[in-house]
Amino acid sequence: MPDFLLELFSEEIPARMQALAAKDLERLVVGALSDRGLLFDGAKAFAGPRRLTLALTGLPAKQPDVSEEKKGPRVGAPEKAIEGFLRGAGVTLAQCRKQSDGKGEFYVAVVARKGRATPQVLAELLPETLAQMPWPKSMRFPGSAVRWVRPLHAIVATFDGEVVPFAFAGIESGSTTMGHRFLSRGPIEVRRFEDYEQSLRAAHVLLDGGARKDIVRNALKQQAFALGLEPIEDEGLLDEVAGLAEWPLVLIGRIEERFMDLPPEILQTAMRRHQKYFSLRHAPSFEASLRDAPQDDEKGRHPEVPPSFGTPARHAEVRRGAGPRSTRGLAQDGVAASKGDGRMAPRFAVVANMIAPDGGKTIVEGNERVLRARLSDARFFWDQDRATALANRVGDLKGIVFHAKAGTQYERATRITLLAMLLARLLETDVAQAHRAGLLCKADLTTGTVGEFPELQGTMGRYYALADGEDEAVADAIAEHYRPLGPSDAVPAKPVSRVAALADKLDTLIFLWRAGERPTGSKDPFALRRTALGIIRIVLENGLRLPLVLVARLCYALADAQRLAELDGRLRGDLSDASLLRGSADELLRIARETEPGKAERAQWEEILAFIADRLKVALRDKGTRHDLIDAVFSLGSEDDLVRLVARVEALQTFLGSDDGANLLTAYRRAANILKAEEKKDKKRFDGEPDPEALVAPEEKTLYVELAAASEMLKAEVARERFVEAMAVMARLRKPVDAFFDKVTVNDKDARLRENRLKLLARLRTALHQVADFSKVEG
């Protein structure tokens, strides 16, 4: 069966768009073909810097013939109507059948449609199909009425080796293409995919992006290995460079020794961001890899965190930062000192698109020179930045707007400081260090290095803090307060770091929510979902017992600019005396307790809490935690301690999975339904105390006694957070409840007995609601 080959040859397609473009091209053409009854055996789509290619195998030579029935006018309809129908269907009246539908007879024409030749169908569908390519950004260009990602130059379209003639974007399809921009000359004649791929390979074009990527990956490893080095993996960069070269070649260049005292994060970021170079490091020895590789010996570390391929270099660095301290001073801090254990090597790898006659010497020298200029710039910023202490930069934050309705970065830093002090007070963390971390955590935004490389925020703050002689805990908190950066990034585990990270995220969430930036649908421009998830993870993974409502109340107190300024002056100031700071933290706690948010603010906090609950459901879904149980516990209204909440939910889930639990739930529902109906009927609630004198049946007497005991015990167990025990208490209610429903008629003729029994059921409901709102339980 014949094959179809399509190539769209254009000027350089942005690397980031290529993979998706290949998929879109395949999807569109395949869809258009199957709409026209044309199926095939296989499809392959490729994308590279200058071309999109689609190869289909096993297409039929023509569409299948089809016959379809067309319903016409009724027999005896006006002449004109029948004539029109016959003309439209292309048949004579004699060729029509008559058919009856119960109301009478009508004409039916059987129209046989011959399948058309596939090339003809292709020629027809391609122009309109290609016009639908959903490029993320496309352009107009001379001579074309349709948009493409960059000017289109040629189209190859062959079916069974013959050209499928059509025009698109002002270009006639044909059977010639071009090879590599510089390594090939003249047009290349192609007929079928096999010779196309071969000819292109001979013309120094590798069609398959995945193959180009593999070549780069392997060449990187081999060339690094030959130097006793290994590449620092960077999947995102691999994708990008594979999209920038039709014939990728890895070349190794040198970084001058004089730059090697720059922090490795600066080196890596400057090379990656500006130059798309890979960084290399000394291959770790076996012992070193044993020492450095496992992360789970660190407290609170996620053992399942994958290596941070494709994420900004700093994740990897921050993680390695927990390793042994360097003997080479500040700049090398975070990477081990001796050769052979992962230190960055004074080499870089560049992926060129060229086989140069001198073996790449000129290209490498050129790249080395560019890198020298880049790193000179970086060094200038690094030196300049350290000339001003972070503490002296805080005032400059007044010039940076965080959000028009959520203040400047200075106001934000002030709020974070005060929140961090409150959190430190609540979580028994060093208040003075929390204060310092909050004060300094945003100061690096005013530095030249962060201006140049925004992704180094926090990382640079840590370096500068250490250079200023700040406590290591403070410096680490500055680096880590942005974390976790995503669902696979580890949460800060060090006490000051997690306090700073929580303060940052709670401030972000609450103040941007106030500013009207709540996420809607797929829009979440300030990543508030990620922020809420960050809060949840920091709290849960560290087991932090934190009444969130207190933090929220302090936020609302700080929303008043005057109040903020006053507290800033009085409580933050330049307090160096630890006892003064502790006093300030006490006062913040008092403010948080005493602040009575207004009605609107309370409603807003409810919304935020519901938002956090939603995120919690998502976060716990993987663990198999039921979302309805989270709702059941959240809707009690008083629960803002996530650790306690999760413990309660988990105990509840186990209980409901048991026989006793399932039965009690049934009984609860029965009670709740009866109550609902009767309360509606009587237009009143039956919340009062049942009258022991009015209990007649032995089963209701027993239930009364058991309920009284269970209520007290539930209250006590819940207060002591012994949720498993609380469930056991509930389990013991199952028998008396079941017996009650078996033997006792609630809606007795005697109104007194009826009311008393309804009160008993209400009591059951109230007792169980101490644990969770069972009406929210599904299933």
Add this chain to the structure above:
Amino acid sequence: MAKTFQDLILTLQNYWAEQGCLILQPYDVEMGAGTFHPATTLRALGPRPWRAAYVQPSRRPKDGRYGENPNRLQHYYQFQVILKPAPKDVLDLYLGSVRAIGLDPAAHDIRFVEDDWESPTLGAWGLGWEVWCDGMEITQFTYFQQVGGIDCDPVSAEITYGLERLAMYVQNVEFVYDLAFNDGFKYGEVFHQSEVEFSAFDFERADTEILFRHFGDAEGECRALLGQPKPLVLPAYDQCIKASHCFNLLDARGVISVTERAAYIGRVRALAKACCEAWLQSPMGAYQTRTG
């Protein structure tokens, strides 16, 4: 022998003259980039074909480094080419210019890296690339899509060479002031003092009150010139460029807050847009209606 700075200019001029470009001279109003030259901004609009090349001194007050930075300058030269409509072989033409200045694409690694261009002050944008030679950005290449918020039809190609950077690469020099301007003079002899003095002017001495006034005056004059029954497009556009430069100076002086910044840019953009619209009604800019 590597080309001197002025050889580079002469070579590019000759090359593009051979491609049918008008060789124009720098525009005599301070501007941030060659794109602001009316030969680009205004000529990119309207139906008439246009081919021009010129050197444009470009002033970026914020980039002043008192003559101390190896490659940042508050005044530098751009070589600008505008081809309208963009010829089909424009990339080949461009690569011809790269060969002409002594960079053989067969010996170097030339790549086209996505870089979409946007000028918020001109209300202009286009798609294109940074052209890299051995990792060094030597050219900005843009297919104009809009200028002054108006669709460019036909689409022009704009080629901008950063001359100092290119010369540093060609001459293998790492400090801009060491460039050979010609065989007798270094770049530093020509421009170092000016970099030192203008940096001080840009960051410390420029009188902000005067600049605010100039900005307002230019804005007012631009509006006045366009507001009359017979608008004067080109003089009005001069005032737009002047306002833009005043803004850049005020920005460098650090007297424009983050929130004000967007508002000032918006005001310049409004002027640019008004000039572009007026240009399309003027003799050299208008789309002629086809008659009989």
